[in-house]
Amino acid sequence: MALWRVEQAAEYLGIRPKTLYEWVRLGRVPYRKIGFNVRFDPQELERWTESQSRGSDHADAGAPPPASTGSETLSRLAVDASVALRRLEKDVGASLSFLQRRKLLDLAEKLEQAATGRDS
Secondary structure (H helix, E strand, O other): OOOOOEEEEEEEOOOHHHHHHHHHHOOOOEEEEEEEEEEEOOHHHHHHHHHHHHHOOOOOOOOOOOOOOOOHHHHHHHHEEEEEEEEHHHHHHHOOOOOHHHHHHHHHHHHHHHHOOOOO
């Protein structure tokens, strides 16, 4: 079994190696630790990516569409995304630069404005 290095796995996933290291730290992706080295089993990564892409689409197959309209759904998603961005800024803000924190908060504000129909 040939294990991938971080660079190979990141390329397969279409992300930067730095992001993959963060996912390893958070336990979001399957990996192996060999001494100080992080390695990835290609089959495990393939199964993991398939499980990530399934989401709720397959679970709800054949279910009736939600009662809310498209704009209500988008508004709810915008509010949820805004809350998630604000929590992210609060949780990891100390490790971000001022500009990164500002971008997170600006995006959260824009999402809130979009959800309530206010113009920026």
